Amino acid sequence: MGNNGALVPFRKRYRSLDERMAEKVIVCDACKIELKISKPSDAPITLCLDCNLYFCKPCADHHSKFPLFANHSIIPSESIFEFPFDLMFRAMTCNAHSDKLKEYYCPFHCEAFCFSCLIESHRLCDFRKLKDVTGNVRLSHVFTDLRNRIGSKYDSIKNLLRTKTANIEGLLIEKIKFEIKLKSFISEVNQWVSDITHQHELLFHFVTENLTRELNELHMHETELLKHKEDLDHISTKCSEDKIFLSIFEIENALRNQDLVIKHIESNCVDIRISDEVAFESLLHQLKEVKINLFQTTLNIDIPQLTPAQLILQPELHGIHDAPRLHLRMDIAFQEIDSQDGLIRNFTTFQNGQIIAVDEKHDCLVEFNKEGILERNVKMQSKYFGITKITQDIFAVTDSENDSVEIYDKHTMNLIKHVYTVEKCSGIAKYSDNSIVVGCNSTGIRIIDSTGNNIAYNCPNKLMQLNQTLLLTVDDECRIFCSLTKDNSVIALDSTGKLMFTFRSEKLKGPYGITVDRGNNILVAGSDSNNIVWIRRDGKKCKELLTTRDGIWCPYGIEYNKQLNILVICNCRGSKISIYEYL
Template identity: 25%
Template sequence: MDLSKPPDAFCPQCEDFLCGACQNHHKVAKLLISHQTISIVEYMKLPTFIKNVNIKCADHENIFEFYCKTHDNLCCKQCLITSHNDCNEITLIEDLLSMSALQKTSALNDIEQILKCLSTNIHTAIDDRKRHLDEIQQQKDNLLGKIKEKREEINNLLDLLEKSLLQELSEVEKESSQKMEMVIKELEERSSIIIQLQSDIALMKCCTSNFQIFMGVREMTEHVSSAEKHIKSICKGSLNNVTIECIFNDQLNTFIENINTLGKIEMTTIKSEISFSWADDKTAQLYTPRKKARPFKDIQVELVHRINTRGHVTGCVILPTGKILLTDYNYSILIYDKNGGFETRINVESSHAFSLAVVDETTVVISAGGWEKNLVLLDFNSGNIIKEIPMMSDWCYGVSVQNGSYIVSTNIGIQILSTPLEGVTNIMTLSGDNGNDSYIASCQNCIIHSDYNSDSITCLNFKCELLWTYKDPTLRKPCGITVDSDSNIYVAGSASNNIVLISPDGANAKPLLDSSHGILDPRAIYFDKKENVLLVSNYQGSAFVYAVS
């Protein structure tokens, strides 16, 4: 290379920069004809770790010719003698580099796929954290409202107690003042009498005879004696001083001394149910074939068994144990064993039991439909209600559980509820569409809603952005909806008496079951991802369990 000229290319095999003239010589030299040069612009774009690759041994300055699998090291000839003489897994680097272009591309594609999974997981986690940030802000707003309500409650109580105490003070002061004013009035009247008697005595001294004085003194003495007696009685019993005091309730003093805070803000951590797709979940090494999803068009179902149901079934789930739970839209839950045998009925007095979803190994959440405005958490082992979640003025229909939150179809739209603290519920309205008699299914990144009133299926992300809508005359009055492991959607058409399968993107659909299979007014449907089983229940009479393949 001419050091006076700037380089135009780089040879990875030679690890040398080439000017234009040297590059031409490089191309025609017989020993170098297999070398492939790259432009200096492309070289500058290479990752640093690639540019730093050295083909020579740092210890012996010889070119690497061998690879030791035992020590995972590149070796030169001298390395073999000095450091790897006893190693049995020595391979020529030329043999490693002689893999086909297809193998090289496959290896890079596998690494690229891993990076793609990582990128997807990062964005999934970011979206989840942003959504949770919104939830935390709403939790804060709800708590601010509750703190304000509690403060107003305390203020109203103190105002009421203060008003009562001030009224009592006013009454005591008024009563005491009235008594004193009566005493003053009486004393003033006696004072007038005394003044009149004093005037009479002055006149008697200067204007009457001794006989008149003698007779007048007797009369005067009686008046004076009566006045004195009356004044003494007043002075003895009516001149007591009054001291008005306020003795505060001892409990109030205790309250002031012991209550140092209005409350306490607590934070509990609930494990997120967000799912990630890791490359090592799918493959033990880069070259292991990955499991492919079932082709949509090839999905078929086969009847396993039929269940004779009771009541009016509007919701269903399959528990991790294999037991089947059905909601009888008459305040009860029906429990069947995994073979369809009836076990028991649990009465749920506080909920009409429209739909339900599995929360964990022992708990389901139940919606009340168009009767009670609440959700109910039920321990299905004991039959006890764990908690009731009021929904204010909203009727609750379809319900799903995702990432520790409850997704509910209500009469004012789709709502997401989280319960981070005991007694505290955060509600976020995702969609304002009428959700009467409609159902909900969810997966990691989206919510699928069966709109009973418009005969349509809609798919939204958690930002309330519409992803797609499906509507077809073959699907009428859609009710129950569920999702399989590959995000395929199964919908129960109550008026069309069928089960329709819809692709994850909403672009394709096909009938799966109809009235010829006994599907008559189906309302409830559930896909068991663990066992690959589909549960379908008619409103009355029968439910069916199908194996999906």
């Protein structure tokens, strides 16, 4: 698999196999080369997909003894003629370069590709070699889920097939009953019977033609699904992990294309009834009211739609010894300070222990001293959202209503500067001594200097046009970390805007507030998973620091104060601020 040049002879050999299969003759390549034997071997022939060679049993035994060939995909003689070579070739071949094999995998784009694609499109990605991401794929949830979904879909199609067939048979029986009932009135309503029968025939043929067409399509899809199931069984028992991995994607693509075709087939049964039974019994008096109508009964048969399987490289959760411990110092219950419940999502802390938070419910800024006592609240000029400390005397907020950033004096609460962002902004953080970074809906990330001008920053496309809240933080190396709530992910960018990694974990749902500690490790508030997650600075390890057992419920904002070595959390849907010592 490591040599892309092997694909051309592989295809030629496949065409040669077609010819040999037609003649039912296959010759051992090793015997042909070494012993110059061109006659068919009496021993069973096997095919090595990696070497692209056919071996008789003695040669195959020698081949399997070499450690270098231990993981090769060997197709035994009894499976050669039914093995899905076409599927295997499509899975192995690079989508962009048909003459090269897939060798690498990009977890960010969920795509396998060749070396040329790596150079052209994935140089900046955290790509891996296929062999590094396909280990134990036979036991993975992706492979098991695909088999289960194909089986479930196959069973659903069979069930629908039986129901549709019974539907036609039932219609035929009902048609006979219907005609018998009509003929009893022929003497009195001959003309009416003729008209109603003709109307019924047209509707019957229309319905049965549609049902027959759907049955034919269902038979075809049934056969295709059975073929996919058999192909998957062959590949799973005879191929290496990387080929199974690639085959999963190929089969998924085929199934999605099949879904587009079968989507128009409705899961229902059709019945042809007379609209008014009373009118039918008194037809001599109410002939004009009798009509033939089409009635449909929706079946409770669910045909599952197969969605693309994505291999997410999960972070390591065990053996983490450098994660910190937290000790609760104080809870500030905001609803006890004011008779009306407040809603605090974001706040910032200062060296003297002071906390200034944005109360979104009452449209004001609230200030607490280091003992957690409310010092004052100041009515805001607009709808503020994000807030960050710039110096010990100055802080900045994002005005999501007027698309701007406001800079305030902490002591007087007077406005110092107003900077228009021209677009809706949300999260904000200090970038350097002379600049701040703001999360925006369209441009993603914008860095603004002390004069209000934009600093050039190469924001990746992943963050543009998100139209969602973008919370962010900055470490000592000017690396930017962003939490994407809807995507359940955290992304890391270096000082030039290059994507370093994308973090996902089953333990983190609805990531919201984000901050970094002294070691530039990341801390994220899981608003849906009800926890605080610590992520090592390289994104490869993570650990839950606080959960519901520690009183964490729907946390929003989060900030680590390096001077005081404390972690402050906006807890319980913004009704409480929890302060933890960082141990």
